[in-house]
Amino acid sequence: MEILEFRFTSQPARQGVDAKLCGVVGSGNLEILIQPGDDARACLVAVKTSARGFGQIWEAVIAEFANRHAVGGTRIAINDMGATPAVVTLRLGQALCEYIGGVP
Amino acid sequence: MNAPCSTGDWDTRRHGRLQRLERAAALGLARRVEPGRVGELLEAVIEPGDRVCLEGNNQKQADFLADTLAECSPERLHDLHMVQSVLALPSHVDLFERGIARTLDFSFSGPQAGRLARLVKDRRIEIGAIHTYLELFGRYFVDLTPKVCLIAAHAADAAGNLYTGPNTEDTPAIVEATAFKGGIVIAQVNALVASLPRVDIPADWVDFLVVAPRPHSIEPLFTRDPAQITDVQVLMAMMAIQGIYAEYGVTRLNHGIGFDTAAIELLLPTYATELGLKGKICTHWALNPHPTLIPAIESGCVESIHCFGSEVGMENYVAARSDIFFTGADGSMRSNRAFSQTAGLYACDMFIGSTLQIDLDGNSSTATLDRITGFGGAPNMGSDPHGRRHASPAWLKAGREAGGPNAVRGRKLVVQMVETFREHMTPVFVEELDAWKLRESMGLELPPIMIYGDDVTHIVTEEGIANLLRCRTPHEREQAIRGIAGFTPAGMARDRHMVEQLRNRGVIRRAEDMGIDPRQATRDLLAARSIKDLVRWSGGLYTPPARFRNW
Numbered sequence: 146m147e148i149l150e151f152r153f154t155s156q157p158a159r160q161g162v163d164a165k166l167c168g169v170v171g172s173g174n175l176e177i178l179i180q181p182g183d184d185a186r187a188c189l190v191a192v193k194t195s196a197r198g199f200g201q202i203w204e205a206v207i208a209e210f211a212n213r214h215a216v217g218g219t220r221i222a223i224n225d226m227g228a229t230p231a232v233v234t235l236r237l238g239q240a241l242c243e244y245i246g247g248v249p
Numbered sequence: 250m251n252a253p254c255s256t257g258d259w260d261t262r263r264h265g266r267l268q269r270l271e272r273a274a275a276l277g278l279a280r281r282v283e284p285g286r287v288g289e290l291l292e293a294v295i296e297p298g299d300r301v302c303l304e305g306n307n308q309k310q311a312d313f314l315a316d317t318l319a320e321c322s323p324e325r326l327h328d329l330h331m332v333q334s335v336l337a338l339p340s341h342v343d344l345f346e347r348g349i350a351r352t353l354d355f356s357f358s359g360p361q362a363g364r365l366a367r368l369v370k371d372r373r374i375e376i377g378a379i380h381t382y383l384e385l386f387g388r389y390f391v392d393l394t395p396k397v398c399l400i401a402a403h404a405a406d407a408a409g410n411l412y413t414g415p416n417t418e419d420t421p422a423i424v425e426a427t428a429f430k431g432g433i434v435i436a437q438v439n440a441l442v443a444s445l446p447r448v449d450i451p452a453d454w455v456d457f458l459v460v461a462p463r464p465h466s467i468e469p470l471f472t473r474d475p476a477q478i479t480d481v482q483v484l485m486a487m488m489a490i491q492g493i494y495a496e497y498g499v500t501r502l503n504h505g506i507g508f509d510t511a512a513i514e515l516l517l518p519t520y521a522t523e524l525g526l527k528g529k530i531c532t533h534w535a536l537n538p539h540p541t542l543i544p545a546i547e548s549g550c551v552e553s554i555h556c557f558g559s560e561v562g563m564e565n566y567v568a569a570r571s572d573i574f575f576t577g578a579d580g581s582m583r584s585n586r587a588f589s590q591t592a593g594l595y596a597c598d599m600f601i602g603s604t605l606q607i608d609l610d611g612n613s614s615t616a617t618l619d620r621i622t623g624f625g626g627a628p629n630m631g632s633d634p635h636g637r638r639h640a641s642p643a644w645l646k647a648g649r650e651a652g653g654p655n656a657v658r659g660r661k662l663v664v665q666m667v668e669t670f671r672e673h674m675t676p677v678f679v680e681e682l683d684a685w686k687l688r689e690s691m692g693l694e695l696p697p698i699m700i701y702g703d704d705v706t707h708i709v710t711e712e713g714i715a716n717l718l719r720c721r722t723p724h725e726r727e728q729a730i731r732g733i734a735g736f737t738p739a740g741m742a743r744d745r746h747m748v749e750q751l752r753n754r755g756v757i758r759r760a761e762d763m764g765i766d767p768r769q770a771t772r773d774l775l776a777a778r779s780i781k782d783l784v785r786w787s788g789g790l791y792t793p794p795a796r797f798r799n800w
Contacts, residue, residue, distance in 0.1 A: 199674075205736050213761075230736040231481045231668050231711040238760075238767035248766050 149192040149200055151207050156215035157185045161244035168236040175225040175233060177240040182220035194225035206230050210237045214249045262431030269294040269433060270456065280409055281441075282459045287317045290457060292325045294433050295397050300330045301350075302395035302423050305337050306586070307357065307625060308468055308558040309416040311401035312338055313437045313461035318399065319343040327351070330377075332393045334385055334419055334586075335625075336361045337468070345374045354393055355623060356380045362620035369621065369691055379621075379697055381629045383590045386419070389426035398427040398434055401465040404445060405438040409452035412445040415559030415567065415582040416467060420450060422587040428454040439464040446579035469561035469794050471537045473511040476779045481711050484760060484770035485666060486512035489601065490521050491763045492714045493664060493707055494530040497643040501533040503593040503630045505602025509666045511541040513601075515775040518548035535593035535630070538563040538574065538582070540793065544776035544786045546573055556582060557589040557626065562797075566790035586626075593630035598643035599662035600630040601709075604699060605671065606682050609727045609739060611702030611717055613665055614684040621687070624699045631700040633661040647706055650718040660718065663700065666709040669735035676737035677710075678730065702726075708733060712740070713759040720756060732757045 164180035182189050188211045192203055210216065221240070228236070242248055258264070272293040282290050291314075295301060303318065304311040318326075319340040329350040336342065336358040344350040345368055354377035358365045368374040380388070389395065400423055403414035413420050428434050436450075436458045490513060493499065504510040517531055527550050534554040536542070540563060545551050554573055559582055567574045567582045576582050593600065604613040604627075615622050638644075640659060648659030667677045684696035691697075708715045712733045720726040725747075732748035734740030751757045760767060777783045780797045 202736050205741060209736075213759075229481075229668070229670050229674070231670065232479075234711065234735075235481055235484055235767055235770060239770070242766060242768045248761065248764070 147194050147197045147200070149194065149203050151190045151192075151204060153188050153190070153208055153211035154186055155188045155211040155217040157217040158215050158219055158241070159245040159249075160218070161246070165240060165243040167240035167243055170224045170226055173227055173229065173232065175223055175228040175236055177236050178222040179240045179244045180220050182218055185218040188216040188219050188221065190221045190223065192223045192225060194223075194227075196225070196227045202230060206233050207237075210234065214241055216241060219244065266431045266433060269296075273457070278457070280457060282457050284313070284459055284462050287314065287459050288321055290435070291318055292321055294435075295326055295329070297326060298328045298330070299396040300332055300393060302389070302398040302427065303331060303333045303341065304398065304400040304419060304423060305333045305335045305341055306416075306418040306558065307335055308470055308560075309401050309418055310338055310466045311399050311437050312340070312466045313459070313463070314399035314401075314435065315340040319347060319349065321349060323348040330354070332385070332389065332395055334382055335359065336365060338466070342368065351375060352377055354378055354380065354385065354388070356382050356385050357623040357625040358621060362622040366619055366621045376691065379623045381624065382586060382626050383594065383629050386422045386587050389422060394430045394432070395423070395427045396432050398423050398432060400424060400434065400436050402436050402438045402450065404440045404442045405436065405458050406442060406445050409455045409458055410445055410448045411436055411438065411450035411455060411458075412447060413449040413583075415564050415584060417449055417584045418558040419586050421585060424450050424454050433457075435459075437461040437465060446581060447577045449583065467561055469797070471506055471539050471560045472562070472793065472797055473506070473508055473539070473541055474780050474797060475511065475515055475541060475775055475777045475782065478508050478512045478515070478772060478775060480771050481668060482509055482512040483516070483772060483774050484765070484767065485509060485668070485709055485711055486516050487520055487765050487770060487774075488714055488760055488763060489513055489664070489666060489709050490516060490526070490530070491524065491765065492758050493599075493662065493709070494521070495524060495526055497598070497646050497662060499530050499599045499643050499662065501597045501641070502531060502599040502601070503535045503597050504539070505600070505627055507603040509603050510601055511539070512775065514539060514541040514545055515777055517545035517550045518776040519774055520769075522548065522550070535589050535597055538567050540780070540783045540791055541777070543783050543791060546570060547786050548776070555589050555592055556584040557586040558584045562791055562793045565792065566787050569790050590626055590629050593626065594632070594634055595638060597630065597661070598641055599664065600627070601664040601666055602627050602631060603667055604665055605677065606679050606684075607665060607667065607677055607708065607730070608679055608682050608702070609730050610723075611705040611708065611726065611730060612682060612698045612700070613702075613705070614682050614697060614699045616687050616697040616699070617683045618686060621691070621697075628699055631663050632704045633663065647718055650716070660706060662706050663704045664707045664709060665700065665705055669710050669712065669737050669740060676739065678734035678737045678739040680739060710735060713757055713762070716756050716758070719754070725751065725756070729756050
């Protein structure tokens with residue numbers, strides 16, 4: 146188990162009201178909880194992952210997410226069981242759509 | 250002018266053939282040979298150094314004849330030159346390990362790829378070349394004509410006519426090349442019957458036949474269990490349908506084997522139909538009878554399919570859908586690999602398939618260091634034949650994107666569809682293909698590239714679609730590929746500014762640029778989510794092999 150924490154500046158997200166959960170903790174998959182954070186210009190991400198040694202790729206994947214979408218003012222918690230960057234990116238996108246109630 | 254008088258022999262092949270037949274006759278071997286005497290037959294009619302075609306196809310295998318040949322005496326039979334499209338069975342490789350065969354010209358080695366690589370390393374095999382199917386069939390009629398061919402059919406009648414059933418595959422091409430150039434044709438059949446449903450190979454092209462002790466083996470190579478399709482593959486399929494199929498109005502096409510394209514097949518009745526694309530895309534196919542296409546066929550999305558071979562379990566379904574498939578008067582399908590490959594090369598507007606490695610020029614290969622797999626049909630269908638051809642809207646649009654509005658020729662769409670990482674986080678996008686190292690270790694003139702980058706028009710990954718037709722410089726092309734290579738080292742090394750420019754120009758399109766809602770990208774969008782669903786769609790006509798049944 147490895148715990149990673151990131152903070153990225155990002156444009157403020159359309160305000161979500163409730164926390165939203167996306168995905169499941171299963172082999173090659175992950176669970177993402179997205180909820181309102183304190184800083185409207187930052188996205189805070191905490192990752193718990195079963196696969197050690199992929200910190201750099203996690204950082205790149207989440208940086209890209211925060212760069213492509215307005216996700217400021219969110220807090221994201223991830224429980225991962227070896228999801229590929231493709232799965233992580235897809236689930237982050239799905240979670241964001243759930244959170245803001247539409248396509249960004 | 251006095252023409253020089255020809256005094257040479259002009260029928261040595263015919264004489265040689267008669268001598269071989271006489272040797273068999275001297276052993277008391279007639280047209281119909283008992284299984285226990287096939288070894289004697291082979292040693293009588295094959296000579297050392299002969300070019301022999303052993304029918305190893307993509308699907309059906311002349312496995313009894315292959316096993317028997319591999320058990321022949323290396324003192325009697327040696328230095329054979331095998332010309333066969335697929336090296337699939339252990340006995341195919343045994344031939345080389347036992348010293349019966351020495352040289353190999355082939356297309357695909359699938360399950361024997363690892364053993365083949367070791368034989369090459371140990372210098373116990375000489376590989377002539379890795380061919381495409383059409384290229385190898387072509388050479389059967391030019392400089393690789395077999396002296397003897399060992400083929401498989403479903404049944405024979407007393408006269409020796411053969412019925413191949415739905416898996417006709419390579420048989421007509423092999424037999425034609427052998428029988429009409431003084432060669433000897435030996436067939437294994439599953440059964441001898443009083444009358445055949447139809448004649449696929451006439452009796453006078455066949456010299457010997459044996460009823461094999463067990464039916465010839467056949468692999469369900471084209472069955473993909475929908476249960477294994479992932480959400481990411483659904484996302485990629487949505488992008489491909491919207492960004493390529495709909496964009497170019499692709500009606501005539503071929504799909505490679507794999508879960509990526511299976512996902513597309515399963516979205517035709519759902520996502521594509523919701524987009525109003527039914528009848529506008531994917532109506533005419535050169536394709537094996539993929540079980541994952543059943544829902545699209547049943548939904549009326551498909552008009553015609555010509556097949557390279559058949560697929561285990563699909564026989565009854567295909568026979569019951571003769572408007573769609575090519576079937577004989579007897580009702581069963583007749584496939585033909587040579588004709589279907591020709592259709593895929595010249596009559597289709599698009600090929601889409603997967604690969605193991607792609608470099609930054611867009612070259613792709615499935616040959617990796619410890620496995621020499623060969624390529625099969627992909628390099629034929631995944632290439633722009635470039636010569637003159639009829640115009641079609643998809644072909645013209647692609648040609649004009651590449652060459653401007655006054656382009657005098659179109660372009661075939663050649664699409665590679667991959668996730669950026671394979672299993673164990675192995676990146677698909679690489680700076681250099683393993684094929685280059687393989688070129689050295691195999692002593693080849695050229696690296697075994699499957700599909701050349703200059704033929705590839707689009708690459709689809711979970712990160713989006715790169716349209717290489719619209720790249721104007723090699724540098725743009727490289728950045729377009731890096732731009733959809735995600736978080737692989739090749740992708741991370743992209744020029745972010747240039748990738749954004751390419752995206753603004755529509756050279757790179759991401760899912761959000763196509764208005765795709767990622768929440769839709771789940772397995773729920775698949776028309777079938779299990780093999781059992783496919784059986785249900787087929788009304789019980791599809792009977793999957795046991796290994797695909799979990800109920």
